[in-house]
Amino acid sequence: MAKISALKGISNSPHPHRRHSSHGTPHHKRPIKRDHAWMDGSDDDLEVKRSKKHTGTPKKSGHGADHPRKKPRLSAPAGSSSSSTSKDASIQEQRKELPIYTGKDAIVDIIRENDVTVLIGETGSGKTTQVPQYLLESGLAGSGMIAVTQPRKVAATSLAARVATEQDTSVGGLVGYSVRFDEACSPETRIKYVTDGMLVRELLGDPLLSRYSVIIVDEAHERTLRTDLLIANLKTIQQVRNAPADAKGKASAAKLSPLKVVIMSATLEAEKFSKFYNNAKIVYVKGRQHPVTIYHTSQSQPDYVDAALRTFFQIHTDRPQGDVLIFLPGQEDIESLEKSIQLYANQLPKDVPGVLICPMYAALPPSQQSKIFSPTPSGMRKCILATNIAETSITIPGIKYVIDTGKCKEKRYVARQAGTGFDTLLTRDITQSSAVQRAGRAGREGSGYCFRLYTEESFRKMPVTAEPEIRRCTLTSSMLQLKCLGQNFEELEFMDKPDEETVVAALKTLFLLGALDNHRGLTPLGRQMAAFPLEPPFARALVASIELGCTAEVLSIISVLSASSHLFVDTTEARDAAADARRKFRHLSGDHLTVLNVVRAYEEVAASESKAGRRDWCRKMFLNERCLAEAMNIRAQLRDVCTRMKIDWRASAGDNEGPVLKALLQGLVLNTAFLRPDGSYKQVMGPSVVKIHPSSSLADKKMPAIFYDELVYTTHVYARGVSTVPKSFIAEIPVFRLRTAA
DNA sequence: GAGCACTGC
Structure with missing residues (x-):
């Protein structure tokens, strides 16, 4: 078996983990054009x-430097x-x-x-x-x-x-x-x-x-x-x-x-x-970068995962030593490509070097992330499958070849009339500046090569830069901060003006949370909320917990929800085991009190176990220790703010969950939905029909009323972080009375 | 029955 036949097999076989395989192979025979030159400083x-x-x-x-370091x-x-x-x-x-x-x-x-x-x-x-x-x-x-x-x-x-x-x-x-x-x-x-x-x-x-x-x-x-x-x-x-x-x-x-x-x-x-x-x-x-030769495909590649697979093996069999970095939009594609590459790598002839595959994305447990930084074993070629995380956040040494699918996922806020908008998280084309940045990853230590899985024309059609965040994010939190400075979002001069609808949605949200009065002025409650480094809904829940006597519980829950990573580890391969572990913490009311159960269990373990013991426990329970550690930091910071504001953060409702749910509901009023006769949920304050996200402990459950942390549109409008409450709890909230009266 | 780019206070 010669190299050639192995390559042919790859080019012609259907992609094992994706239904569609594209017809043509990408043509990377010669550089089409080098559209960016990286010059040495002079x-x-x-x-x-x-x-x-x-x-x-x-x-x-x-x-007197005798031996200047290189x-x-x-x-x-x-x-x-x-x-x-x-x-x-x-x-x-x-x-x-x-x-x-x-x-x-x-x-x-x-x-x-x-x-x-x-x-x-x-x-x-x-x-x-x-x-x-x-x-x-x-x-x-x-x-x-x-x-x-x-x-x-x-x-x-x-x-x-x-x-x-x-x-x-x-x-x-x-x-x-x-x-x-x-x-x-x-x-x-x-x-x-x-x-x-x-x-x-x-x-x-x-x-x-x-x-x-x-x-x-x-x-x-x-x-x-x-x-x-x-x-x-x-x-x-x-x-x-x-x-x-x-x-x-x-x-x-x-x-x-x-x-x-x-x-x-x-x-x-x-x-x-x-x-x-x-x-x-x-x-x-001017900067100092090694030259990177850029290749484009001659035809567009609708199945970019398949194209990446074939391009990787072209590099692997034809090109000299050097690690490969492949940019993909998300975890799903990374897992799929990982399987495919492994499958073909196992069939490679003996004279072809082995392949060491390293997936890399934010949700990956740290132990598996670290292996991309260890040196490539001799006789092997490292192949890193990464999201945007490798574009700016981390630098991986030893990369000689970059394969760029030209895709990424982007979170974007869609404003809706009552301030009940949602986030979308969809795959889209990257920008030209991203493409340049990705290519540059091949030229950190020496000259390199970038294989773009899109045509030169597609590159030219890409937006030059990404739309600034101010045009695609929720503005609620920033608006509250500006109000504290006596400024209005509507009047401040920005480089790019935010969308009118997003501004209105933020004003409405702050008003409904009680942070603004009906003249758009900051209320004492709003000023109190702004003192906490929290999203306004969570800040509102925290303030509500004071009267309800459950600040300790609410602090624990919102600390976890404010952490940057998710609490539960969920990789495809260990899905069932993870679900089993999660069941141990389950609370009937849903995800919020489940989180509280996890925090309480973690505190017990932390009190008796060493650092290694804690890590073991987290791994066994499929919990993300990074999330818990960050949550403990956040909670300590919030407790400090409470102390400064003379709020008793020790006040606890014990095992009485009613007050905790009521407090959370005060902050998440806009995120409520009622069950309809046909089994679907409809927003109370907005027009959308929402589904409970499969990761929720209430997925597929039929509850008369739910509230949730956020809505994300991917394949459906999904509610994430869901709890159920008696309908009467929702009816009691002042905002609703106010709204029905108006 | 079905899933999640990245930051930050």
Whole structure:
């Protein structure tokens, strides 16, 4: 059996796990066109005029470096040792080798001369680590702090560690960070890496961000909701802080130093940022990436899983050593492709290297996630099947080939009249910037190849960038925050205006929760709700629990529901065992009290067992320990807020579930449905017919009245996190009386 | 009878 016949078998056999196999094979015979070139950084990287001025000198210089290290060091050493001088010198040498270094003085000058600077830096330019240091070293920040915002926590903490090393200090000194649950700052801190959400929170207590003299908004092109809120607020803050000193009535604000804003982004939206800030100056910095050769198919591939399968084996049999990363939209496709690849890999002739398949998606238990980072055994080729998680969140070493299906899943909020909209989670085409980002994953350590399972024409037809989150998310939580700042969503100037319907839905939701009065003004209840880092419905439930005397229970439940991962582990292969384990915690009323049972059981185990014992227990029970650990963090934070607000978080209703359900219902009023004679459920406040999600303990049960955490449209409109209550509980809620009266 | 991209306070 030669290689050729194995390949033929693959190309011609029907796909074993998908009903349809496409007719043609993708044609990856030659590069169709290289549509993006990644250039090495060079001296003419900076396309700005070099200024004559040379202000500020580097704090540390790379004197006497005998053995400059070639490889960048990514982690901070715990402390400086006797060899710290040589380490320090090599680090300073590395800083000078970054593409951005040649433009250092020009960048500092431009930021000095402009209130707002838009800095476009490609991957590997060094902008995120260097610019804050340049500003600090030049003295431009004065006595204020420099904040650098990041959309993700890991980025903020690891960047702080890196920059602290470069400054030859430990994290929490001159360089610090601040993210949820974790902070390393001191009075000496001058450069602070923060998550964008953290800075938005800070805004609530300090509307002019008076502690900062420079705010650098990094990864602005991602356009997260929080980034957009910041960008809008920074504009108004500057209008106050940077107003001419003689402006009347601004005496107190005039004492504050002017605020410098630097927007950092990938190339695509530079003009838009600039325009928003009254034609702010734009600076370009080239990056440093290895070249990636890009191939497109000659025909579109409707069955992208099958196409990915065939492309993988073409690479595996024809191409030299190097790991393969395949981008797929979701867990389902990953599991299907994993099976197919395994099936064919088992039939490969002896002279072809073996295949090590590594699935990678957020819901995968951590133990199985970690194997993608271990080195590929010799004589094997690693094949990673990943979702978007590998696009920005994690970097996998050793990738030489990328296969891009061109698909992803996107969550999008659909507003409905009564504020009873729902989320959709559907597969769609990716954007051009995603495609570029995915291809770039092949060029991290050397030149690479990207096989796109779509035509060049399809690429050109893709939207250039994703729609900003502000145009596709629920705005309820942000709107409540803005109300606390005395701002109205409708009046604030945004880069992209949110949908009118979504704004109305958010206003209505906040009104029905009692956070706003009928003049759209913030109520005392609303202000109380905003103090908690929770979605407004959960904040409302928490406040309701105070009077009902069940704060302890409600805190436990909403902490789990607020965690970023799901409580129950559910992979296809162990579905039945998982369902059996779950039954042990089941509560007749549904998912909310089932969650409470899990938390109570976990607390007992945590009290008596070691860390390893806890992990074992979680694995046996098919519980996601990450979720529980995060929930315990959240609960501790919420208890702190309660203590500050003089709320007794120990108040418990014991085993009486009535008050707990009533409290939760206060927050989830809009998420209620009644059973109809035909066995379906219809929203009480909206028009949709909903099904109970199969993951719910109440799936297929017929209950007269239910409430739920959320609605998600996938193949049906599914209600997730469902409990049942007597109809009378719903009728008792003031909102309903108010609504019937109106 | 049937399922879930990713963040963040």
